[in-house]
Amino acid sequence: MNAYFIKDTDFTQFLGKMIEAHKVVGPKAKKTRFVFDQIKKPEDLRLDYDVTILPPKKLFFPPRQELVRFHGQKASSCIHPEGTILFGVHFYDIKAIDMTDQLFRETNPDWNYLANRECSTIIGSNIQNVYKRAFFSSVGKGVEPKGHDGFITKISGGYVYDAITAKGKNLLKFGAFTDATEAQLTEASKANKEVLDKCPEKLNNESLEISEKVRNQFKSPMWKEFSEKCFSCGSCNLVCPTCYCFDVQDNWNVDQQTGVRERTWDGCLLEDFSTCSLTGGHKENFRETRASRYRHRIMRKTSYLTAKLGGPACVGCGRCAGACTADIADPVPVINRLMEV
Amino acid sequence: MSDKVKIAYFDFASCEGCQIEMTNFGDAAFLELLNHVEVVEFREAMSEKTTQRINISFIEGSFTRESDRKRLEDIRNRSDIVIAYGACAATGGINALKNHQSDYKQDVYGKDADMPHLESTFALPVSAAIKVDYSLNGCPMDRNEFIRVVSHLVHGKQPVIPNYPVCVECKMNETVCRYELGDHCLGMVARAGCGAPCPADGIPCEACRGFVDNPNEESLITTLMEKGGLSRERAEARSRMFAANCRADAPHKIETPNK
Numbered sequence: 001m002n003a004y005f006i007k008d009t010d011f012t013q014f015l016g017k018m019i020e021a022h023k024v025v026g027p028k029a030k031k032t033r034f035v036f037d038q039i040k041k042p043e044d045l046r047l048d049y050d051v052t053i054l055p056p057k058k059l060f061f062p063p064r065q066e067l068v069r070f071h072g073q074k075a076s077s078c079i080h081p082e083g084t085i086l087f088g089v090h091f092y093d094i095k096a097i098d099m100t101d102q103l104f105r106e107t108n109p110d111w112n113y114l115a116n117r118e119c120s121t122i123i124g125s126n127i128q129n130v131y132k133r134a135f136f137s138s139v140g141k142g143v144e145p146k147g148h149d150g151f152i153t154k155i156s157g158g159y160v161y162d163a164i165t166a167k168g169k170n171l172l173k174f175g176a177f178t179d180a181t182e183a184q185l186t187e188a189s190k191a192n193k194e195v196l197d198k199c200p201e202k203l204n205n206e207s208l209e210i211s212e213k214v215r216n217q218f219k220s221p222m223w224k225e226f227s228e229k230c231f232s233c234g235s236c237n238l239v240c241p242t243c244y245c246f247d248v249q250d251n252w253n254v255d256q257q258t259g260v261r262e263r264t265w266d267g268c269l270l271e272d273f274s275t276c277s278l279t280g281g282h283k284e285n286f287r288e289t290r291a292s293r294y295r296h297r298i299m300r301k302t303s304y305l306t307a308k309l310g311g312p313a314c315v316g317c318g319r320c321a322g323a324c325t326a327d328i329a330d331p332v333p334v335i336n337r338l339m340e341v
Numbered sequence: 342m343s344d345k346v347k348i349a350y351f352d353f354a355s356c357e358g359c360q361i362e363m364t365n366f367g368d369a370a371f372l373e374l375l376n377h378v379e380v381v382e383f384r385e386a387m388s389e390k391t392t393q394r395i396n397i398s399f400i401e402g403s404f405t406r407e408s409d410r411k412r413l414e415d416i417r418n419r420s421d422i423v424i425a426y427g428a429c430a431a432t433g434g435i436n437a438l439k440n441h442q443s444d445y446k447q448d449v450y451g452k453d454a455d456m457p458h459l460e461s462t463f464a465l466p467v468s469a470a471i472k473v474d475y476s477l478n479g480c481p482m483d484r485n486e487f488i489r490v491v492s493h494l495v496h497g498k499q500p501v502i503p504n505y506p507v508c509v510e511c512k513m514n515e516t517v518c519r520y521e522l523g524d525h526c527l528g529m530v531a532r533a534g535c536g537a538p539c540p541a542d543g544i545p546c547e548a549c550r551g552f553v554d555n556p557n558e559e560s561l562i563t564t565l566m567e568k569g570g571l572s573r574e575r576a577e578a579r580s581r582m583f584a585a586n587c588r589a590d591a592p593h594k595i596e597t598p599n600k
Binding site: 030031032033035053054063064228229230231232233234235238239249250251252253254255256259264265267270271272290322323325326327 | 526
């Protein structure tokens with residue numbers, strides 16, 4: 001039996017003990033939005049969040065990450081992982097972390113990501129409020145969220161906690177958990193099922209059909225129309241939980257001896273992303289138009305990675321739709337229209 | 342003879358604030374840098390001048406008087422690398438606000454308006470007169486970027502000047518978008534590199550570093566009106582403060598020096 005129950009009245013104490021013993025990162029309010037940040041007081045944790053500005057992948061793959069420190073010709077690693085409990089992750093973000101796990105592990109394992117990832121404990125939580133652009137119930141339906149250590153669901157009077165792994169069971173010691181009853185489990189499962197009906201947006205087709213058909217629309221004139229208002233600002237890439245591209249640069253400190261090799265997030269919507277240096281100081285951009293960059297992102301999400309990931313590289317969080325100032329990034333109307341052609 | 346990299350500062354139409362920003366760096370950083378570069382001319386901080394060869398010239402201020410062309414050409418001829426230093430030199434900056442107006446002279450200078458040294462034309466980037474190798478954008482320029490660019494040049498590397506918009510940095514900082522808070526912003530077309538401190542502090546980006554190479558100006562105006570609630574007139578004028586010369590309607594097309 002891995003399912004437990006904790007009363008609302010005991011939950012604050014559980015959080016208090018957990019954050020006393022571990023670094024805990026969870027959803028916190030920031031103005032009108034939410035962000036994953038360190039939880040220092042139990043009341044800061046906002047499990048009623050709809051979505052965070054950035055996905056929790058930033059914990060393993062931060063926007064700016066030092067890779068190597070150098071001193072002349074000598075280099076030292078910047079991998080110093082800190083065991084962290086990532087608490088309150090929605091299921092779509094759990095799916096996304098599972099994808100970035102796979103992408104950073106394949107071929108040449110990326111230890112700058114994996115070291116942070118492997119010492120983390122991930123505890124999911126049910127979605128209490130649905131983001132106004134979410135479509136998580138109609139994308140990649142066959143892809144199960146996995147890789148997390150526990151999952152907590154709000155029910156009447158408290159929370160049902162599913163302790164999945166040893167790391168997940170480790171948290172039981174911090175709170176007054178009892179075995180969950182059948183009725184409590186039923187209520188939790190109902191909550192997690194019912195939220196799927198609450199997405200404001202919906203893809204009209206199955207992911208596999210979408211994957212094939214969208215790929216075949218490569219030459220469609222619609223890409224130009226979709227991207228007319230695009231700023232090439234990369235916001236859709238930067239808030240995406242499955243985007244994983246980065247740029248690497250070396251920077252010297254003012255002493256001109258020491259410095260850092262640093263990676264920063266990059267995105268295929270940005271004009272310079274696809275710009276290459278050629279000999280003689282020349283440059284070439286292999287995706288020069290807004291339309292070609294826009295198409296590339298949709299292709300990556302719907303089609304290019306599906307064979308590798310076993311499903312679309314999109315989890316329906318809706319962050320891209322909300323982050324786009326021109327409001328053209330939402331994949332739902334785009335995909336639905338392409339499917340109608 | 343020192344084998345340090347020789348650098349010099351020159352100023353044209355500007356407030357000289359970008360040079361002051363350099364001295365604001367603080368003792369530790371500035372003195373440390375002097376171990377690697379030799380400053381051979383810097384009117385704000387020393388009285389010596391040079392007529393010798395210069396490795397890197399930093400030019401502050403916009404080119405707004407034809408009579409300044411010769412001095413600019415002379416600096417170019419003596420310099421291995423010329424860097425437009427700060428917004429006025431890189432894009433014309435705030436000075437370019439006068440470019441679409443004709444009635445400013447009397448308002449600004451009053452009875453002195455007709456003095457000969459005040460005779461000026463469009464405020465243009467330095468690149469309108471001479472070849473510029475790199476730009477240090479911003480009003481004022483960012484000292485961390487300055488160190489980065491100088492370090493790259495000292496090590497014989499080509500510095501990368503950002504050509505992505507401020508939205509990128511707001512996202513990385515997880516700043517709540519101005520538009521989500523009912524405000525407006527120019528971040529979608531504004532050249533980044535500043536770290537986006539303004540939106541983080543609750544004010545819209547003014548694009549003080551100019552535009553990215555290919556801004557979507559039409560979409561900017563639509564977004565300012567539809568999401569930012571600005572009138573058409575205001576939306577169309579909004580980006581003039583710092584980016585007048587970067588706009589499609591600028592009287593003089595900017596050659597972007599960013600490699």
